[in-house]
Amino acid sequence: MSTPGSAVAGVPHLDVDPFDMKFFADPYPTHELLRETGPVVCLDKWKVFGVARYAEVHAVLNDPVTFCSSRGVGLSDFKKETPWRPPSLILEADPPEHTRTRAVLSTVLSPTVMKGLRDRFAAAAEARVDALLEQRSFDAIADLAEAYPLSIFPDALGLKPEGREHLIPYASLVFNAFGPPNELRKEAIARSAPHQAYVTDQCQRDNLTPGGIGACIHAHVDKGAITATEAPLLVRSLLSAGLDTTVNGIGAAVYCMVRFPDQWQRLRGDLTLARNAFEEAVRFESPVQTFFRTTTREVELSGATIGEGEKVLMFLAAANRDPRRWDKPDSYDITRRTSGHVGYGSGIHMCVGQLVARLEGETMLSALARRVASIEITGEPKRRFNNTLRGLDSLPVTITPA
Ligand code: 8QM
Numbered sequence: 001m002s003t004p005g006s007a008v009a010g011v012p013h014l015d016v017d018p019f020d021m022k023f024f025a026d027p028y029p030t031h032e033l034l035r036e037t038g039p040v041v042c043l044d045k046w047k048v049f050g051v052a053r054y055a056e057v058h059a060v061l062n063d064p065v066t067f068c069s070s071r072g073v074g075l076s077d078f079k080k081e082t083p084w085r086p087p088s089l090i091l092e093a094d095p096p097e098h099t100r101t102r103a104v105l106s107t108v109l110s111p112t113v114m115k116g117l118r119d120r121f122a123a124a125a126e127a128r129v130d131a132l133l134e135q136r137s138f139d140a141i142a143d144l145a146e147a148y149p150l151s152i153f154p155d156a157l158g159l160k161p162e163g164r165e166h167l168i169p170y171a172s173l174v175f176n177a178f179g180p181p182n183e184l185r186k187e188a189i190a191r192s193a194p195h196q197a198y199v200t201d202q203c204q205r206d207n208l209t210p211g212g213i214g215a216c217i218h219a220h221v222d223k224g225a226i227t228a229t230e231a232p233l234l235v236r237s238l239l240s241a242g243l244d245t246t247v248n249g250i251g252a253a254v255y256c257m258v259r260f261p262d263q264w265q266r267l268r269g270d271l272t273l274a275r276n277a278f279e280e281a282v283r284f285e286s287p288v289q290t291f292f293r294t295t296t297r298e299v300e301l302s303g304a305t306i307g308e309g310e311k312v313l314m315f316l317a318a319a320n321r322d323p324r325r326w327d328k329p330d331s332y333d334i335t336r337r338t339s340g341h342v343g344y345g346s347g348i349h350m351c352v353g354q355l356v357a358r359l360e361g362e363t364m365l366s367a368l369a370r371r372v373a374s375i376e377i378t379g380e381p382k383r384r385f386n387n388t389l390r391g392l393d394s395l396p397v398t399i400t401p402a
Contacts, residue, residue, distance in 0.1 A: 011049070011304045013042045018050070018290065018313070019179045024385050027289070028330075031318035039302035046075060046180050048292070048311040049304070052318035054325035054342070056302055060293055060314055061346040067293035067312060069349060070094040074178030074292055075311060084177050084189055085196065088240070089233045090352065098348065101234060104225050105352045108216040114355050117156055121359055124152045125367035133371060133401050137378060140258075140395040145251035148364055153243055153356075157235075158212020159202055166198035171244030172386060178291070179387025199239050203232035213238065242353055245287055246360045248391035252285035253278050253365055255395060256332045258377050263334050267369045268402070274369060277334035278361030283341035284332045286317035289390050291345070316342045317390065373402045 014037055016030050017023060023030055034041060034052035041050045051057050060067045070093055072078045078087060087093070089101045128148045132138055146168065154164050173195055176188040201207060205228075208214035217238075218231045226234065256277075257264040267273050295310045306312065319342050321329035344351035351357065368375075379396030 010038075011040055011042050012038050013044050014050075015044050017045045018043065018315070019046075019182055019184070019387050021385060024390075025383060027317065027390075028321075031315060031321065034315060035318055035322060035324075038304075040304035040306070043313065046311075046313075048075065048313050049306055050313045050315065051301070052315040052322075054319040054322040057314045057316060057319035057342055058346055059301065060312055061342065061349070064094060064293075064348050066296055066299050068094050068296050069098070069293065071294035071309075072292070075180045075313075077294055077309070077311065079294075079309070084192075086233065088237050089230055090237050091241070091349070095348065100225065101230065102348070102352060104217060104220045105234060105237065107220070108213050109353050109356055111355060113213070113216075114359055117152075117356075118359060118363070120156075121152050122363045122367070124148065125363040126371075127151075128364075129367045129371050132399060136400075137396070137398045140254045140375075140397045141247075141251055141384075141392050142394065144254060144364075145247050145391075145395075148250060149243055149246045149360055152360070153246070156213055156356075157238060157242070158209030158214045160207060160209070163198050163202070166195045167239065167243050168247065170195040170199050171240060172389070174240045175244065175288075175386050175388035177387075182387070184385065184387050199236060200232075202239065203235040205231065208235070238353070241351075242356065244389060245353075246357050248285075248287035248389050249278070249282055249357055249361055250364055251391045251395070252287055253281035253361060254368075254375070254397075255381070255392060256281045256284060257365075257368075258375050258395070258397060260332045261374070263332055264369075264375065267334055267365065268373075271366050271369055273334050274366040275358060275362040276336070276338060277365050278358060279338040279341070280332060280334050280336050281361070282343035282357075283320045283336075283338050285390060286320050286343050287390055288343065288345075289317045289388060290315055291388075314342075316345070371402055372399045374400045 031052060034050060039053055039056050043050045051060055072092055090098060090105060173188040173192050176184045179185050205218045214235045217234050220226050221228050221231050267277050291314050293312050295306050295308055297308050299306050323329050344354045376398050378398050381395045382393040384391050384393035
């Protein structure tokens with residue numbers, strides 16, 4: 001037998017819980033332990049396999065036939081348990097079904113669509129920074145990392161103004177639900193009904209403003225690419241994955257800038273570095289920390305035998321700091337060659353919204369760098385605890401104008 005619960009030759013067991021508060025408070029020593037213990041480990045607490053080195057994380061992400069997504073990318077195996085919501089038609093799907101839905105989202109989030117959004121995103125970033133310069137002291141999470149995406153993304157999708165306060169709680173629920181049945185997940189699901197009701201409603205064609213990304217998804221029904229039943233679920237994917245991720249990505253970038261002021265000054269000296277500075281923040285903090293896959297057959301991975309139907313936990317954040325792959329992995333360096341990081345995943349499921357994320361990150365960092373001379377922490381940063389997302393709850397700062 002090769003189940004994680006039993007002794008398996010060549011696969012070391014660890015009793016760490018990568019979903020508990022002590023781990024979230026400082027995951028880095030445990031990431032190192034996971035990487036150094038072996039290429040594949042058994043995590044006894046949740047009876048799953050784990051991979052934390054870059055090579056194995058990359059290998060699992062790039063073999064979607066063996067390591068499937070259709071049985072869920074959280075701990076729960078959809079073949080054995082009923083999912084908490086109808087499965088995502090893209091995230092929780094395998095080819096060939098995945099190929100068709102992915103193509104639709106890829107089209108509505110294409111480089112051409114980004115061209116139409118750029119000026120609006122840039123103007124909103126400048127306006128947000130101008131307002132913050134009036135305040136001087138503010139919370140970089142609520143007033144910047146959340147306020148900026150909230151000022152552009154719901155409008156880009158075409159959501160009505162009412163009820164948008166559900167968006168972040170809904171996303172927080174989605175990302176907690178990928179985790180094990182701990183307090184975070186159970187509490188989130190127990191409180192989920194109003195957020196789910198809001199999201200389900202907003203995904204309907206009639207509730208989406210013409211010209212928005214949501215309406216564009218529904219337009220693909222008329223072209224025959226997807227059915228009228230599928231379209232609302234694809235809109236739901238953008239409501240699930242499109243906001244809290246960039247909130248935590250932008251939060252990570254600002255948190256990097258306040259901790260590494262030399263990198264901030266470098267950015268101020270060369271605004272063309274803004275896009276890579278954001279990318280490096282995604283590598284360095286990995287807003288999406290982990291994902292699971294499920295094996296569709298017995299498979300050998302770096303000498304370990306993994307049976308069929310096993311959950312494999314990929315530590316994206318640990319791979320993004322694996323010294324086997326990265327020079328000075330724990331340094332935030334805005335001129336680093338970041339390509340190949342797995343902060344957006346890799347392979348066929350690699351973030352379909354990555355151009356939106358990068359556009360938001362780049363426009364905000366360049367607006368800040370153009371107008372702000374220094375950013376200083378003025379209070380204790382508070383962490384936000386989530387089974388999948390890494391980020392802060394509050395980051396008190398004071399800025400000085402350029
Ligand atoms: C995570 O609902 C979805 O399709 C979905 C939810 C969460 C994500 C992706 C897709 C990876 C950002």
